[in-house]
Amino acid sequence: xxxxxxxxxxxxxxxxxxxxxxxxxxxxxxxxxxxxxxxxxxxxxxxxxxxxxxxxxxxxxxxxxxxxxxxxxxxxxxxxxxxxxxxxxxxxxxxxxxxxxxxxxxxxxxxxxxxxxxxxxxxxxxxxxxxxxxxxxxxxxxxxxxxxxxxxxxxxxxxxxxxxxxxxxxxxxxxxxxxxxxxxxxxxxxxxxxxxxxxxxxxxxxxxxxxxxxxxxxxxxxxxxxxxxxxxxx
Amino acid sequence: xxxxxxxxxxxxxxxxxxxxxxxxxxxxxxxxxxxxxxxxxxxxxxxxxxxxxxxxxxxxxxxxxxxxxxxxxxxxxxxxxxxxxxxxxxxxxxxxxxxxxxxxxxxxxxxxxxxxxxxxxxxxxxxxxxxxxxxxxxxxxxxxxxxxxxxxxxxxxxxxxxxxxxxxxxxxxxxxxxxxxxxxxxxxxxxxxxxxxxxxxxxxxxxxxxxxxxxxxxxxxxxxxxxxxxxxxxxxxxxxxxxxxxxxxxxxxxxxxxxxxxxxxxxxxxxxxxxx
Numbered sequence: 001x002x003x004x005x006x007x008x009x010x011x012x013x014x015x016x017x018x019x020x021x022x023x024x025x026x027x028x029x030x031x032x033x034x035x036x037x038x039x040x041x042x043x044x045x046x047x048x049x050x051x052x053x054x055x056x057x058x059x060x061x062x063x064x065x066x067x068x069x070x071x072x073x074x075x076x077x078x079x080x081x082x083x084x085x086x087x088x089x090x091x092x093x094x095x096x097x098x099x100x101x102x103x104x105x106x107x108x109x110x111x112x113x114x115x116x117x118x119x120x121x122x123x124x125x126x127x128x129x130x131x132x133x134x135x136x137x138x139x140x141x142x143x144x145x146x147x148x149x150x151x152x153x154x155x156x157x158x159x160x161x162x163x164x165x166x167x168x169x170x171x172x173x174x175x176x177x178x179x180x181x182x183x184x185x186x187x188x189x190x191x192x193x194x195x196x197x198x199x200x201x202x203x204x205x206x207x208x209x210x211x212x213x214x215x216x217x218x219x220x221x222x223x224x225x226x227x228x229x230x231x232x233x234x
Numbered sequence: 235x236x237x238x239x240x241x242x243x244x245x246x247x248x249x250x251x252x253x254x255x256x257x258x259x260x261x262x263x264x265x266x267x268x269x270x271x272x273x274x275x276x277x278x279x280x281x282x283x284x285x286x287x288x289x290x291x292x293x294x295x296x297x298x299x300x301x302x303x304x305x306x307x308x309x310x311x312x313x314x315x316x317x318x319x320x321x322x323x324x325x326x327x328x329x330x331x332x333x334x335x336x337x338x339x340x341x342x343x344x345x346x347x348x349x350x351x352x353x354x355x356x357x358x359x360x361x362x363x364x365x366x367x368x369x370x371x372x373x374x375x376x377x378x379x380x381x382x383x384x385x386x387x388x389x390x391x392x393x394x395x396x397x398x399x400x401x402x403x404x405x406x407x408x409x410x411x412x413x414x415x416x417x418x419x420x421x422x423x424x425x426x427x428x429x430x431x432x433x434x435x436x437x438x439x440x441x442x443x444x445x446x447x448x449x450x451x452x453x454x455x456x457x458x459x460x461x462x463x464x465x466x467x468x469x470x471x472x473x474x475x476x477x478x479x480x481x482x483x484x485x486x487x488x489x490x491x492x493x494x495x496x497x498x499x500x501x502x503x504x505x506x507x508x509x510x
Contacts, residue, residue, distance in 0.1 A: 086309055087466045095466075097309075098263065098292045179294045182277065197411035198272050199434035 007205030011213075014206055021183075026210065029187040032100050033168040036107035041160055044112050048119035049145055053131075066120065069113025074106075078173030081106045085177065098179035103187070106173040111163035118159035122152040157226040161219055168215055188214070261290045262471035265310035267380055268409030270454070271295035273429040273500050275491050282487075283478045289471050295409070299379025305329055305457065308464030312472040313457045314479070316381035316427075319388075321455055330457040336479045337488050337501040339428045341385055341450040344414070345371075345443040346421040353423070359447040363389050370402040372422035376413050377405025381452070386425045389449070414438055427452050429500035432492065454501075456480070 014022040051062065084090055085097040085105075096102045126148060134144050149156065171189035178185030180194060188211040195204035270276060271293065280291050294301075294310065298317035304310040306329050314336065315321060324330055343362055345353055351369040356362035366373055375397075376383040390397055397403040404422070406413045410430040417424035418438040431442070456476045461469040478484055485503040492500035 086307065088308055088464065092466070095261075098294065179292055181292050181294075184290075184292070196415075197268065197409050198274065199411055199415065199437040201437065 003201060003205065006202045008209060010202050011206035011209040015210065015213075022207075022210070024183055025186055025188055025191050025207070026214065028100065028185070029168060029189075029211070030214065032103050032174075032187060033107060033164060036104045036111055036167055037160060037164045039104070040108050040111040040115050040163055043108075044115040044159075044163075045119055045149065045156065048116050048123055049148065051116075052120045052123035063120070066113050066117045070117045072110055072113060073172070074110055074170040074174075075172030075176065077106050077109045078176035081109065081173065081177050097177060098181060098185060100178070100185055102177040103174050103185060106177045107167040107170065110170060110173065111167050114166055115159045115163040118162060119152075119156055122155035122159070123148055126151070154226055157222055161222050164218060164222075165215060168218075169211070259468055259471065260288065261292060262312060262468050262475055263292045263294060263310045264312050264314060264475065265294045265296060265301035265304045266314040267298045267301060267316060268295050268411065269316070269380070269382060269427045269430050270314060272409060272411040273433045273492070275429075275488065275500065278491060279479075279484060279487060282484075283475060286478075287474055289474065291475065297376070297378040297380030297383065297409075299381075299384070305459050308459060308467060311459055311468045312475055313459070314454060315457065316452055316454045317384050318453060318455070320384065321457065324457070329460055329463060331460050332473075332476065333455050333457045334476060334480050335504065336454045336456050337485075337503045338451060338453045339501050340445060341382065341425055341452050342428050342431060342442045343423060343444040344417065344426055344431060344438075344440040345423045346439065347441055349443055351423070353443045356444055359389060359444055359450055360393055362444045363395075364393055366423050367393070367395050367397070370400075372420060373397065373403050374413060374417040374420065374422040374424045375403060375405045376410070377407045378409075380410075382410060382425060382427060385450075385452070389425075414440065429492070432496045432498065432500055435496070 013019075051059070051066075081102065082097065085094075085102055086092055087095070087097070096105070131144060131148075134147060135141075139147070169189060171193060174180075174185070174187050175190050175193065178187070178190065180186050180190040186194065188207050192204045192207045192211070195201075195207065264280075266276070272295075276293055280293065283289065284291060294304070296304070298315040299320065301310070301313050301315050302317065302320055302324050305313050305324065306327075313330070321330075321333060325333055343353065343359060345351070351362075351365045351371040353362040353365050356365055365371075375386060398405075404420075406416050408416070410426060411434055413424060414426055414431065414434055415437070416422075418440050421439070423443070424440070428445075431438070431440070456479050458469065458472045458476050459467050461467040488501050489499055489503050492498065
């Protein structure tokens with residue numbers, strides 16, 4: 001119990017005293033996970049529209065793959081990306097291993113299936129008649145898509161939150177492809193592992209509490225957006 | 235709101251692009267062991283080197299076995315490891331050049347305070363391990379092919395005992411720091427390097443039950459990866475870093491590291507002998 005109180009005061013102290021090392025770690029975590037979430041969202045939503053509207057062969061197979069991807073173990077993604085990025089690997093010439101970009105790539109790999117899966121189920125819940133009617137009223141295909149995105153904003157924001165939550169709290173892939181380099185690729189989760197290994201349990205806990213505070217703040221902003229739009233349509 | 239999102243997106247895209255252009259041959263990948271990193275010594279030494287030379291060192295903390303493997307694949311530029319037998323083989327196979335001595339400390343056998351296997355009265359380390367075996371006292375092993383793990387396996391092998399799979403023998407597969415925490419919680423015996431133990435001592439319910447044998451010497455060497463074997467090796471950077479490690483200035487810093495905090499040095503160097 002003592003440790004918890006100590007960790008909590010430690011966390012607050014680190015935040016309020018603008019501790020340089022802590023803020024670097026926070027900044028890196030946010031930078032990496034925000035970028036990864038954004039890129040995933042931008043890729044996933046148009047793809048989700050395409051998959052949910054179009055009929056094609058192996059659709060069931062692709063949907064099952066996406067749903068499996070939602071349960072992708074981060075370490076496995078990490079291992080896969082590491083092998084790809086090795087100096088003598090397929091993408092070795094870009095020298096990306098042990099950089100923040102490598103973590104972003106791994107996290108995109110993890111977040112995209114989550115955002116994609118939830119978005120597809122949102123788009124698939126529109127009835128075919130609804131879509132035909134919109135088109136019948138003279139809307140272009142692009143306008144139809146915009147309406148669908150607008151109408152499913154609630155679920156889409158939920159998808160983004162789920163994707164963001166999965167990657168900011170992920171440790172296996174960040175550790176492997178980032179290398180946990182201090183001030184460069186050490187994010188909050190890998191910092192927790194490092195400090196635990198060093199026996200600095202209060203600091204590890206403090207980082208954990210900061211991580212929770214961060215994801216709470218981000219989710220609160222997103223929830224606010226989500227709920228605001230909800231009342232508009234009632 | 236849309237504007238905000240657009241702003242964040244553009245900002246992150248810029249960061250992504252700017253960071254991607256970090257100059258390639260200014261970075262050095264140093265693969266080393268958790269037993270070095272967990273003591274915090276590199277956090278003191280490497281910034282000095284970076285400031286002096288302008289290189290950027292990426293420290294990858296793994297077990298010695300994995301570090302050597304990264305070297306064999308040409309995925310690191312320089313190694314700082316403590317697994318002498320494997321290192322010799324590594325040099326023989328031509329993967330490394332210029333293997334040089336950096337520092338040493340000792341392995342120590344740690345055990346719970348009540349010492350159930352009575353290892354404190356062992357004649358030597360082999361006897362101590364034998365006592366643990368006879369008593370079937372809990373032994374926590376690294377199990378990760380690190381230098382420490384190799385040393386421990388060597389001792390078991392010298393005794394002709396195969397502990398793997400036994401109930402009293404548990405492998406953590408983790409770094410030194412975590413393994414010590416586990417041993418402390420489970421009241422087991424564990425072989426550790428002295429540096430990590432001293433730096434974590436305050437959180438551990440363990441004490442040194444045996445130390446000082448000749449075979450318990452823990453020697454760290456620096457190895458530059460052979461640039462003729464692989465392309466993309468940053469040989470100049472690796473050489474600069476290796477020279478830095480063995481330089482007189484660094485050696486005296488290593489010798490002093492930990493005295494202030496723990497009351498005794500965590501590592502010893504050869505210049506200790508010269509200066510005294």
